[in-house]
Amino acid sequence: MTTRAVLKHERMALLHDRIQLVLLGLFALICLWASLRGAEYREALEEAATAFETEHLERAADWRARVVAVESGDVAPEDDRFAGLAMDVARPAVAAPGPLADFSHGVTDVHPFTSRVSLWRSVDRLFGNYQFQSPNEIRAGKLDLAFAVLFVMPLLMIALTFGALSRDRDSGRLGLLLSHPVSVRAVVRSKLLVRLGAVFAILVAALLAGLFIGAGGVPGGERLGRFGFWFLAASGYFAFWTGAIYWFVSLNRKSETTAMMMIGFWVLNGLVGPAVLAAAAQLIHPAPSQLAFLSTAREVSNEAYRSRADVMQGMLLDHPELTVENYTIPEYIRVSYLVNETVDRAVEPVLAEFEAVQDRRQSFLSLVQYAAPAALAMRSINEISGTDLARQVRFEGEVRDYKRAIARHVEAKVLAGERLTVAEVDAVPAYAFRESDLGAVGRSVLFPVGYLFGLGLLAAALARRNLARLQTRFREA
Amino acid sequence: MIRAIARKEFVQYWRDGRVVTVFGIVALLGLAATVTGWSAVSSMERERASAVAMDREIWDTQGLKNPHTAAHFSRYAFQPTFNLAVFDPGLTDYVGNAIWLEAHYRDPAALRPVEDAVEIQRIAQLNPAWVIQVFGPLLIFILLYGAVAAERESGTLRQLLAAGVRPVSLLLGKAVSAFSLTGLLVCGVLVGSAIVMGAEGIERLPDTGWRTAGLAALYLVYLAIFVFLALGVSALASRSRTALAGLMGVWIVATVLGPRIGPEVAGALAPAPSAPEFAARLDREGADPFWDASEGAVQRRQRVMDAALAEYGVETVEALPINYDGYLLQASEEFANGVFDTMYAELWGSYESQRAIARGFALVSPTIAAQNVSMALAGTGIHAYRHFADEAEAFRREFVLLLNQEMIDHGGADGYAYVSGNDFWRQNPDFEYAAPGIGEAVRGVWPDVIILVLWLAIAIAMAAAGVRRGFLGEMAA
Numbered sequence: 001m002t003t004r005a006v007l008k009h010e011r012m013a014l015l016h017d018r019i020q021l022v023l024l025g026l027f028a029l030i031c032l033w034a035s036l037r038g039a040e041y042r043e044a045l046e047e048a049a050t051a052f053e054t055e056h057l058e059r060a061a062d063w064r065a066r067v068v069a070v071e072s073g074d075v076a077p078e079d080d081r082f083a084g085l086a087m088d089v090a091r092p093a094v095a096a097p098g099p100l101a102d103f104s105h106g107v108t109d110v111h112p113f114t115s116r117v118s119l120w121r122s123v124d125r126l127f128g129n130y131q132f133q134s135p136n137e138i139r140a141g142k143l144d145l146a147f148a149v150l151f152v153m154p155l156l157m158i159a160l161t162f163g164a165l166s167r168d169r170d171s172g173r174l175g176l177l178l179s180h181p182v183s184v185r186a187v188v189r190s191k192l193l194v195r196l197g198a199v200f201a202i203l204v205a206a207l208l209a210g211l212f213i214g215a216g217g218v219p220g221g222e223r224l225g226r227f228g229f230w231f232l233a234a235s236g237y238f239a240f241w242t243g244a245i246y247w248f249v250s251l252n253r254k255s256e257t258t259a260m261m262m263i264g265f266w267v268l269n270g271l272v273g274p275a276v277l278a279a280a281a282q283l284i285h286p287a288p289s290q291l292a293f294l295s296t297a298r299e300v301s302n303e304a305y306r307s308r309a310d311v312m313q314g315m316l317l318d319h320p321e322l323t324v325e326n327y328t329i330p331e332y333i334r335v336s337y338l339v340n341e342t343v344d345r346a347v348e349p350v351l352a353e354f355e356a357v358q359d360r361r362q363s364f365l366s367l368v369q370y371a372a373p374a375a376l377a378m379r380s381i382n383e384i385s386g387t388d389l390a391r392q393v394r395f396e397g398e399v400r401d402y403k404r405a406i407a408r409h410v411e412a413k414v415l416a417g418e419r420l421t422v423a424e425v426d427a428v429p430a431y432a433f434r435e436s437d438l439g440a441v442g443r444s445v446l447f448p449v450g451y452l453f454g455l456g457l458l459a460a461a462l463a464r465r466n467l468a469r470l471q472t473r474f475r476e477a
Numbered sequence: 478m479i480r481a482i483a484r485k486e487f488v489q490y491w492r493d494g495r496v497v498t499v500f501g502i503v504a505l506l507g508l509a510a511t512v513t514g515w516s517a518v519s520s521m522e523r524e525r526a527s528a529v530a531m532d533r534e535i536w537d538t539q540g541l542k543n544p545h546t547a548a549h550f551s552r553y554a555f556q557p558t559f560n561l562a563v564f565d566p567g568l569t570d571y572v573g574n575a576i577w578l579e580a581h582y583r584d585p586a587a588l589r590p591v592e593d594a595v596e597i598q599r600i601a602q603l604n605p606a607w608v609i610q611v612f613g614p615l616l617i618f619i620l621l622y623g624a625v626a627a628e629r630e631s632g633t634l635r636q637l638l639a640a641g642v643r644p645v646s647l648l649l650g651k652a653v654s655a656f657s658l659t660g661l662l663v664c665g666v667l668v669g670s671a672i673v674m675g676a677e678g679i680e681r682l683p684d685t686g687w688r689t690a691g692l693a694a695l696y697l698v699y700l701a702i703f704v705f706l707a708l709g710v711s712a713l714a715s716r717s718r719t720a721l722a723g724l725m726g727v728w729i730v731a732t733v734l735g736p737r738i739g740p741e742v743a744g745a746l747a748p749a750p751s752a753p754e755f756a757a758r759l760d761r762e763g764a765d766p767f768w769d770a771s772e773g774a775v776q777r778r779q780r781v782m783d784a785a786l787a788e789y790g791v792e793t794v795e796a797l798p799i800n801y802d803g804y805l806l807q808a809s810e811e812f813a814n815g816v817f818d819t820m821y822a823e824l825w826g827s828y829e830s831q832r833a834i835a836r837g838f839a840l841v842s843p844t845i846a847a848q849n850v851s852m853a854l855a856g857t858g859i860h861a862y863r864h865f866a867d868e869a870e871a872f873r874r875e876f877v878l879l880l881n882q883e884m885i886d887h888g889g890a891d892g893y894a895y896v897s898g899n900d901f902w903r904q905n906p907d908f909e910y911a912a913p914g915i916g917e918a919v920r921g922v923w924p925d926v927i928i929l930v931l932w933l934a935i936a937i938a939m940a941a942a943g944v945r946r947g948f949l950g951e952m953a954a
Contacts, residue, residue, distance in 0.1 A: 037745060048753040055757075107599070110571075110591050114753060129759070131585040132752040134828050135571040136835070136859060138591065140740035141599055147737065155729055163718070170718075255718040260495065260619060263725055271601045271611065272506065278598035279513045286520075290588040291528035291555065291574060298535050302550070306540040354593075361595050375597045382596060389596045 003186040006177070010194040020160055024198055027148070027156045031206030034145045038102030039214045041142070045097040045108065052114040056092035063088065064425050071422050084419035086410040087333045090118035093402055093431040095395040098386020099226045102214035103207075104146035104378075106387025109138055115399045117431070119407060119414070120336060122343035123351065123400045124297040145210050146381050149234045150374055153199060154241045154266055160195040162259040164188060164249045178474055185467040188249055196242055203238060207231055225438045229384045229445060236452030237377045243456030243463070250466035273372025277365065285360045293350045300346040304339040337414045341407065351400065358393050373452055380445040386435055395433055402431045478642065482650025483657070490620065490658065499619055500658065503612045507666040510605045514563040515673035521558040521590075522679050525574070528555055529907075537903050541896040544880040544888075545806055548580035552876070554869035554908045556586065559682035559856050560674035564667065564692065565606035567848075567857025570594065576866065578873035578908070580810065580880075581764060583817040585756075586866060605666045606851050609696050610844050611732045613659050614703040618724040620655040621707035624648075625947055626717040634948075644948035648708055648940060656697075656704050663696045682856045684915040691854045691915065698929055699847045705936035712943025735842025743834035749827040759820060763813040781808040800888025800895060807881040814874060821870075828859055836924060843932045846925035853922040856912055860921045864913055872908045879905065 014020055066083035069075040075083070082088065093115045101108055112127040121128075141147065165188050168174040177187055211219055211227050219227065248262050369376040382388035409428055413420055490496045532553050539547060554576045562569050573586025591598070601607065625648075628634035637647060671689060682688060707724055714720035750758075766774055785797060785804050794801045832849075839846035852858030888895035912918075919926075 037741070044751060048751055052753060052757075107596050110589065128587075129582075129585060129756040130752050131573055131587055131589060132750065132755045132824065134744070134749045134831055135568040135862065136828065136832060137740050137744050137749070138571045139568055140737050140835075143737055143741040151733065155733075159722070159726075162722075167718075256622065256721040257495075259718075259721055259725060263615075264499070267612075267615070272502075274597040275601040275603040275607075276509070278595050278600075279509070279603045281595050282598075283513070283516065287593040289524040289527075290590075290593065291524045294553070294575060294588065295528050295531040295535070298550075299531065302535045302539050305542075305550075306538075365595060365597070369597075374600065378597055378600065 002180075003182055003190060006182060006187055006190040007194065010190050014194055014198060020195070023156055023159055024202060027152060027199070028202050028206065030143070030152055031145065031148050031202065032209065034143055034148050035102070035206065035210035035213045037142075038105070038144050038210065039216070041105060041144075042097050042102035042214060043216075045101060045113065049094045049096050049113060053092045053094045056090065056116055060091060063090075064422070067420060067422050067425050070419070077419075084421070084425065085333070086413035086418070086420050087119050087337055089406055089410055089420070089425075089428055090116055090120075091402075091406065091428065091431060093117050093399045093433070095391075095433040098391065099223050099435065100214070100230055100385035101387050103144065103210055103230055104381050104385040104387050105142040105144050106146075106382040106385060107389050107392055108387050109133060109142065111392045111396075113395070117399060117403045117406060119340065119403070119410070121403075122297065122301065122340040122347075123403060124293070124343065124347055126399055126403060127396065145206065146378065146385070148206070149203065149237060150377055150381070151270055153203065153238065154270070157196055157199055157241050157245055158259070158262040158266060160199065161192060161245050161249060162262055163255040164191040164195070165252055166249075166255040166258055169252065170255065175474075183467075184471045184474060185464060188246070188463075188467060192242070192246060192249070196238075196245070200238060203234060204231075207234060222435070222438070226384055226386070226441070229438075229442055229449075230381060233377060233380045233384060233445060233449050233452075236449040236456075237373070239456035240373050240377075240452040240459075241456070243459030246463040247459040247466070250463035250470070252466070252470055269372055270374040274375040274378070277368055277372055277375055280368070281361045281364050285357050285364060287357050288350060288353050293347065293354075296350060297343055297347050301339055301343045304342040305335070308335045308339065334415055334417065337411075344404070351397075355393055355397060358389065362390060369448070370451060373455065376448050377452060380448045383445055384441055391436070398433065399431070402429070405429050478646040479650045479653060482642075482647060483654040486651055486654035487658075490654070496620060499616055500662075503608065503616055503662060504665065506603070506612065507605055507608045507662060508669065510603045510608050511563065511666060511669040511673060514566065514604050514670065515676065517566070518558050518560070518563045519676055519679055521569075521574070525555045525557060526678070528553070528575070533907060536905065537899060539899070539902060541898050543893055543895060544883040544897050544901075545580065545803065545893070547897070547902070548877050548880040551577065551579045551873075552908070553577055554865075554872060554910070556862075556865050557680045557910060557912070559912060560679045560685060561670075561682050561688060561692075561855035562857050563605070563674050563679070564670040565851045565855035565857055566602070566604050567606075567852035567855055568859060568862055569857050570602070572862045576869045576873075578869065578876055580806070580877045581813055582759065583763075583813075583821065583870055583873070586862075605670050606848075606855070609663055609666060610699070610847060610851075613662065613696070613700050614728050614732060614844075616662070617655055617659055617700060617703045618707050618721070618728055620658065621651065621704065622711055622721040622724050623717040624651040624655075624708055625712040625943065626714045626720045627711075629715075629947070630717060638948065644944045647948075648712070648944055652704050652708055652940075655707070656701060659700045659704075660697055663693065663700065667693055667696075682912055687915045688854045688856070688918075691919070692851060695847060695850050695854065695929075698933055699843065702843050702929070702932045702936045705933070705940040709936065709939030709941075709943040712940065712947035731842040732844045735838050736845055736848065739835035739838030739842065739845050740831065742838070743831040746834050747827060747830035749831065750824060755820070755824065759817070762820070763816045764809075766816075767809045767812045777812070778805065781805055795890070798889075799885045800891065802892045803881050803884030803888055803895075807878060807885065810874070810877055810881065817870070825863060832859065836928070839925065839928045843929060846928040846932070849925040850919070850922045850929065853918050854915070856918060858918075858922075860918065861912065864917075865910060868910055869908065876905070876908075 066075070066080055070077055070080055070083045095113045097108065097113070098106070110133070112130040115126045117126060165174070168177065174187070178184060207227070207230070211223070215223055244265060245262065248258055248265070251258065253261070365375070365379065369379060379388065383390070406428060410420060410424070413424070536552055539550070556572070556574050558569060570590040572589060574588045574590070576586045577584040625634065628637065638644070667689065706727065710723050711717070711720045714723060767777055768774060781804070782794065785801060786792065786794070789797050789799070791797055835845060836849070849858065853860060883897055883901060884895055
């Protein structure tokens with residue numbers, strides 16, 4: 001019997017093993033479900049983002065039309081006292097779903113992706129009232145393609161291969177097989193090649209299906225580029241598990257011992273590792289108290305409101321040019337602006353600390369993630385998909401900066417109680433969220449993904465050595 | 478006889494390095510989870526106590542302000558994290574800690590800890606309940622997969638039966654040993670949690686004693702299910718390898734896939750309202766039909782005015798002995814409250830529908846039912862959250878009414894210019910939350926309890942079938 005014959009036999013065996021076929025079918029089904037639901041999820045996010053942006057841009061256009069009417073003389077200024085009121089400038093800020101949010105939902109289900117940026121809101125209130133998702137659903141997590149690849153796929157690989165060598169050995173078939181001109185390494189390799197090859201084929205098909213289903217047709221360049229990295233990361237994770245399985249099989253233990261070791265490894269890598277790393281990151285780098293942040297914002301707001309006369313005085317000392325006698329705009333508008341500005345300034349250090357803590361945690365995890373490849377793969381996959389926490393933190397930071405930019409643009413007019421002109425309205429900056437460019441994403445995930453391939457190769461090399469020793473033992477016997 | 482068999486099994490476990498290692502790892506995880514839980518809960522409670530005090534201080538010292546303006550600034554209801562959250566945090570991280578009790582709007586709970594968490598926490602969150610739910614069954618399966626099958630393979634089963642050992646005694650002896658060992662783990666984790674739960678500063682949940690006893694009973698039943706399942710599978714399987722493969726499949730479906738697939742399918746079949754859409758609807762439907770310029774809103778306001786004039790027997794608003802602005806504001810509150818009731822009933826209803834569908838998956842995964850009961854007993858489930866949110870809303874309505882009434886009664890013709898001072902704010906009540914007792918807490922999880930009892934009955938029946946077929950077949954042979 002030759003290696004080719006072993007391969008052929010394994011193919012036939014796989015095609016006639018109902019349990020293995022059912023398991024492969026179930027995996028394909030889970031992937032298909034994940035792709036369909038993922039596409040639906042991304043579409044819902046996109047629709048919500050577009051609807052929000054459209055609604056608020058329309059409101060802004062209506063508001064601009066009032067300014068035009070006053071400026072052109074169609075409406076008397078006294079008939080529309082608040083047209084062009086600088087304090088009323090409001091613009092939407094939206095982060096459209098990540099290019100592969102359908103592949104990996106990441107943190108998108110718990111964070112805001114829209115904001116109505118208005119000077120009436122202090123920065124602690126820019127993202128209000130989005131916490132309506134079902135807590136049970138959030139807690140359970142999504143069954144997306146990332147979950148299928150990171151958790152279900154290794155289980156399937158284990159189920160198909162745990163008896164790859166030991167079953168033949170226990171039944172006495174191995175000795176018979178090795179009496180032919182074929183090495184134990186070739187036997188194991190053939191078995192793994194056929195069984196894991198089937199898993200990989202489903203993986204490739206599932207990812208390609210996800211690519212087209214999520215795009216609703218032919219995918220665009222950005223999506224294709226990201227998909228390339230996603231595919232690489234998934235392949236790296238597959239390679240890592242292939243190497244690990246090869247090594248476990250090469251230990252030549254009883255089937256149940258091999259199965260237990262593999263499951264134990266899956267548990268350590270997929271459950272215990274991430275849970276311990278997450279707990280460690282949060283214990284070592286605790287986030288500032290959100291409640292304290294809230295209290296600070298309220299205290300400052302209260303204090304500024306209470307001493308509004310002083311706040312106004314301070315403003316006029318800073319900006320004597322704004323000392324206008326005949327305000328036509330009610331006083332409370334300027335007060336609100338100054339109170340919010342005071343709050344914004346007061347909470348700035350706390351917000352900076354929140355961002356700094358997230359940075360420290362990410363740096364910590366970037367180092368220790370190598371201890372739990374599932375965590376490493378998940379972080380890479382989320383980053384490629386555009387659904388990672390760092391992207392979210394960036395969006396929230398940019399929205400706060402955007403509010404400051406609008407404030408800078410109209411501040412003088414707010415304080416002077418003057419209307420904005422049409423030209424000034426048109427010059428209000430617009431917000432556009434920019435995804436990280438493909439090159440940066442590639443550079444960021446290259447090493448972690450390379451590490452997965454490296455681990456897989458290392459484990460495979462060790463397995464080869466084990467099998468070579470085993471071959472020698474068989475020959476000696 | 479049962480005692481002798483159990484003793485022999487203990488000795489065997491002790492000698493089996495794999496069992497000792499797995500038990501040690503699980504025990505360590507339980508310990509780490511308890512310490513992590515204690516650290517999280519005590520820190521959340523510290524922060525809450527400080528925020529509550531600060532909220533009162535800010536409210537009392539806000540100085541001269543219109544009561545309705547104060548109602549917009551309003552106060553917060555801070556959700557306590559009770560002692561049993563150390564053991565099972567349930568939804569604690571996925572629901573907000575604080576609800577803003579502002580006028581005109583029913584806010585969702587904000588400041589969800591999950592938003593600050595690192596993204597890999599979404600894979601698995603280290604807590605004592607999770608350790609038992611996931612690793613308890615795994616440990617049992619490792620202890621028992623060969624309980625009968627391995628004895629049969631090695632030929633000792635026939636010897637034992639020939640020596641007059643009753644099959645039931647053999648089965649119970651093995652059940653007692655595995656159950657005692659894993660029961661020890663449950664008790665250890667619960668006792669550990671109980672010790673740290675008593676730490677100063679952590680608020681005690683009503684009926685903590687009964688709830689803890691309920692949790693102990695729940696997890697003992699939960700583990701007993703897996704003990705009898707393992708014995709049944711081991712007795713029915715021809716080989717220990719087959720038994721292990723079957724049990725690993727059960728473990729994966731029950732503890733890993735089931736709890737994720739259930740809510741996922743539930744979310745697909747009974748989708749909760751989209752969060753951005755729901756928030757926008759709350760805004761729109763709660764305010765516009767009362768305040769905008771539409772005919773309906775104008776008529777609504779006219780009806781309010783007519784009612785006020787009729788109530789006080791005057792012809793004009795100016796002749797009213799009350800502050801009409803306050804009266805109108807309160808009418809708008811009452812209108813909005815009806816809208817909020819309808820919309821939140823829809824939201825809670827969707828959560829309930831999802832839970833009912835997900836519960837269907839408890840028929841293949843007892844872990845889902847155990848999680849529901851555990852969260853309910855620990856006061857960290859959806860009903861506990863809803864109870865808090867509803868209590869906070871009831872308080873919000875009373876509180877806003879109190880402020881509007883102050884304006885109505887004392888504002889006279891001053892309209893919005895009327896202001897109250899610190900003397901009035903200091904008289905205003907605090908939100909005092911009393912969590913429900915155990916009876917109310919478990920009302921929503923009776924179906925889960927029934928499912929668990931059914932599971933236990935099925936598992937015992939399976940073990941009995943194993944005795945009949947496996948053992949009697951062996952005796953006949």
